[in-house]
Amino acid sequence: MQLVGSITSPFSRKVRICFIEKEIPYDLLIEDGWDVHTKLHQINPLGKIPCLVLPNGHPIFDSSVIADYIDSMSEITPLFPKLNLDKAHVKTFEALADGLLDAAILARRERISRPLAEQSEAWIERQISKVKISLQYISNSIGTSEFCYLNQFTIADIAIGCALDWLDFRLPEITWRTEYPNLDVYFSRLSLRPSFLLTDPRKTNP
Numbered sequence: 001m002q003l004v005g006s007i008t009s010p011f012s013r014k015v016r017i018c019f020i021e022k023e024i025p026y027d028l029l030i031e032d033g034w035d036v037h038t039k040l041h042q043i044n045p046l047g048k049i050p051c052l053v054l055p056n057g058h059p060i061f062d063s064s065v066i067a068d069y070i071d072s073m074s075e076i077t078p079l080f081p082k083l084n085l086d087k088a089h090v091k092t093f094e095a096l097a098d099g100l101l102d103a104a105i106l107a108r109r110e111r112i113s114r115p116l117a118e119q120s121e122a123w124i125e126r127q128i129s130k131v132k133i134s135l136q137y138i139s140n141s142i143g144t145s146e147f148c149y150l151n152q153f154t155i156a157d158i159a160i161g162c163a164l165d166w167l168d169f170r171l172p173e174i175t176w177r178t179e180y181p182n183l184d185v186y187f188s189r190l191s192l193r194p195s196f197l198l199t200d201p202r203k204t205n206p
């Protein structure tokens with residue numbers, strides 16, 4: 001199986017962490033979602049990474065669909081609870097972390113990809129406010145727990161961990177560690193897992 005992704009994409013990282021936690025081997029083809037001259041754009045009409053390419057060439061996207069599929073491939077470290085309602089809660093946290101990232105990436109892209117005169121401060125502020133409100137919600141929900149839901153490591157922790165670390169990496173002006181010391185403790189613990197250490201976006205070796 002080949003995963004089309006990158007080292008710095010937080011959505012690719014989410015899926016790479018799933019592979020490592022589930023102990024499933026995969027090949028990583030590094031591509032940039034923002035570059036239209038790539039294999040990615042022939043297999044995913046949305047032109048986004050990550051995209052999993054099955055041995056028969058069929059694509060699976062987006063990251064939440066890939067994560068669910070990877071989880072079904074092995075019994076090791078179940079990433080989704082069995083009960084439907086618990087699963088829905090965990091997937092809601094995953095959607096929240098992914099949505100926080102979508103907003104944060106849109107805000108950053110507006111700053112780095114557009115000429116200064118064309119940038120909309122109102123647009124950036126709208127996106128950053130989604131990030132901030134989501135951080136508050138995540139902090140309130142996690143409290144002092146080790147894990148986000150049911151005191152068990154799930155896809156919610158992977159998604160939230162990838163989102164928090166991406167903010168540190170790309171938008172350090174969002175000072176979530178000082179504003180939410182409980183999230184600092186939560187992520188410091190999470191980041192010691194080999195799957196997080198091996199996928200640190202600051203390291204170039206996949």
Ligand SMILES: N[C@@H](CCC(=O)N[C@@H](CS)C(=O)NCC(=O)O)C(=O)O
Nearest residue numbers: 009010011033034048049050062063
């Ligand atoms: N909802 C998607 C989001 C993926 C995404 O936004 N990926 C970014 C890189 S981090 C990308 O490829 N962007 C290129 C584009 O939007 O054109 C997922 O969960 O996989």
